[in-house]
Amino acid sequence: MARWEPNASQRLTDAALELFAERGYDTTTVLDIAQRAGLAKSTFFRHFQDKREVLFGENALNDRLVTAIETAPAGAAPLEAVACGLDALGRDVFTPPYRAFTVRRRAVIEAHPDLQEREALKGVSLTASMARAVARRGVPDLAARVAAELGMLAFRITYERWSDLSNTDAFGDIARQALGEVQAAVPSVYGTPPLRPAHRRADRR
Amino acid sequence: MARWEPNASQRLTDAALELFAERGYDTTTVLDIAQRAGLAKSTFFRHFQDKREVLFGENALNDRLVTAIETAPAGAAPLEAVACGLDALGRDVFTPPYRAFTVRRRAVIEAHPDLQEREALKGVSLTASMARAVARRGVPDLAARVAAELGMLAFRITYERWSDLSNTDAFGDIARQALGEVQAAVPSVYGTPPLRPAHRRADRR
DNA sequence: CACGGTGATGAGACCGAGTCTCATAAACTG
DNA sequence: CAGTTTATGAGACTCGGTCTCATCACCGTG
Numbered sequence: 001m002a003r004w005e006p007n008a009s010q011r012l013t014d015a016a017l018e019l020f021a022e023r024g025y026d027t028t029t030v031l032d033i034a035q036r037a038g039l040a041k042s043t044f045f046r047h048f049q050d051k052r053e054v055l056f057g058e059n060a061l062n063d064r065l066v067t068a069i070e071t072a073p074a075g076a077a078p079l080e081a082v083a084c085g086l087d088a089l090g091r092d093v094f095t096p097p098y099r100a101f102t103v104r105r106r107a108v109i110e111a112h113p114d115l116q117e118r119e120a121l122k123g124v125s126l127t128a129s130m131a132r133a134v135a136r137r138g139v140p141d142l143a144a145r146v147a148a149e150l151g152m153l154a155f156r157i158t159y160e161r162w163s164d165l166s167n168t169d170a171f172g173d174i175a176r177q178a179l180g181e182v183q184a185a186v187p188s189v190y191g192t193p194p195l196r197p198a199h200r201r202a203d204r205r
Numbered sequence: 206m207a208r209w210e211p212n213a214s215q216r217l218t219d220a221a222l223e224l225f226a227e228r229g230y231d232t233t234t235v236l237d238i239a240q241r242a243g244l245a246k247s248t249f250f251r252h253f254q255d256k257r258e259v260l261f262g263e264n265a266l267n268d269r270l271v272t273a274i275e276t277a278p279a280g281a282a283p284l285e286a287v288a289c290g291l292d293a294l295g296r297d298v299f300t301p302p303y304r305a306f307t308v309r310r311r312a313v314i315e316a317h318p319d320l321q322e323r324e325a326l327k328g329v330s331l332t333a334s335m336a337r338a339v340a341r342r343g344v345p346d347l348a349a350r351v352a353a354e355l356g357m358l359a360f361r362i363t364y365e366r367w368s369d370l371s372n373t374d375a376f377g378d379i380a381r382q383a384l385g386e387v388q389a390a391v392p393s394v395y396g397t398p399p400l401r402p403a404h405r406r407a408d409r410r
Numbered sequence: 411c412a413c414g415g416t417g418a419t420g421a422g423a424c425c426g427a428g429t430c431t432c433a434t435a436a437a438c439t440g
Numbered sequence: 441c442a443g444t445t446t447a448t449g450a451g452a453c454t455c456g457g458t459c460t461c462a463t464c465a466c467c468g469t470g
Contacts, residue, residue: 008447029426040449045428075395113326120325121318143390148395149354183395185347189355190388191282213418234455245420250457 003119009047009057011037013086016054017104022088025112052118055105062129064088069133078139082130082151086158090172104114127152149185154179214252214262216242216313221259222309230317255318257323260310264327267334269293274338287356288384291363295377299367326348332357357393359383 005011015036019028030051034044048054068088072081094102109115131148135141157178162171207246224233233255239249253259277286314320331357336353340346362383367376373396 004327011443020305026426030428031426039430042430043448046351046447049428051427061407079395117322117326120329124325125327140390140393142386145358146355146390147394153350153354155407171342181347182351185351186391188345188348189283189352191285197277235457236455246457247421247459248419251418252455256456 005038008037008039008043012039012047013054013057014045017101017108020055020108020112021104025108025115026159052115055109055115056118056122059095060124061089064092065103065126066129066133069130070136072137078134078137078143078147079150079179081134081181082136082147082154083176085133085151086155086175086179087172089155090175094159094171096170099162103163103165106159123152123156150182151179154182157182213242213244213248217244217249218259218262220308222313225260225313225317226309230313230320230398257320260314260320261323261327265298266294267331269297270331271334271338274335275341277342283339283342283348283352284355284384284388286342287352288381290335290338290356291360291378291380291384294360295375297321299364299376301375304367304370308368308370311364318378328357328361348370355387359387362387378382 006086010086012033016028016033019032019036030044031041033054034041044054048057065085065088068079069085072084076084089121109119127148130151131141132147134147137144139147154175155178158171158175161174161178162169167174217238221233221238224237224241235249236246238259239246242249249259253262270290270293273290275287277289281289303386314324325400332353335356336346336350339349339352342349344352359380360383363376366379366383372379392408
């Protein structure tokens, strides 16, 4: 693939992450990023659709998640299939060597609304993909959407915890834990006791 | 408030919606919008943060939803409180006279990724606000987030149905219906409920 | 009725994001 | 080695968005 200096996209992403962390997102120009990567401004836009996308380019997330959900065991319940998808992410995407990068990336994104906006869009898109994948397993549409929303909630919690460097657990384990907590929290959402019942045990937090 | 020609913001929004519908979002410049509204480009940016925001300016949504959730009956379950919030939206925001505008706005947004991105961000922000409002009722954090996610799913379904002009039901009624469907779909999502107590009575719905 | 204050607007310079076109040089093909 | 392909560089160009300064309408007060 790469002919001249290899990994142009990777170099651009690294340069962007460094500059955004050093000087902030909007005091960094695309020209700055390109030059630190040893490239021209126009080359930047050949690799990324826009300035924001340089932090969201690797979109293996979507594919891995979808295929893992589709190929989950036939008898698995919707949320089980979603759990298999999160397992796959832990295996193929959110691996230990990738973790430091992800943590820095996360901090940069949280520091600028433009990047948060892009992340919001990616999240919506990912949720829709998950819902379609679950529906393709024969699950009714609405149930598939519910499973996808709960799965995304668990994913966000997992991502947040995994980005905490004091937590050394594997992504997949955190995900299973988070999904269990979400699942356990669901019944308390509709009806039943009006206020927190003193007689019910608190969950294992 | 308005001194010269009144309703500058409204005129800008109307002009933008017309032009976006006529010629598309990215073939319409901010200058075009301002001129159709009888204003200058710089005035546009005094009324709206950026070009996208002209379709998202009226953000009464957030406030209404939050206050309605907070002031819901003390004994109401989390999803009940969310339902009260949706009722309030039907009362104060998504009213019949506002409907035609909303439908056109929705079509324009769905036609351009930049606008979808902004809407995604608004959705995430709204979900977070709902979760905080529910949590302020004394609901544990995770349960509040689950309620907010399910509520947002119901809201999106409601908004979609309400934007179908062949559906003449009131927003609040559609919302109650959608919430009921979401709630009914939830149990089918997990196969083997770890904590769902079979001996406990279902709530009054 | 004149006068000054306030606030919304207009005009236009300015910067950077993003597009587009053309030229160039490296890599593959044979 | 000749011809093609492909990633890149260079730079002009439009438009979004910021900023500054001038202007004009309204309002109050004396």
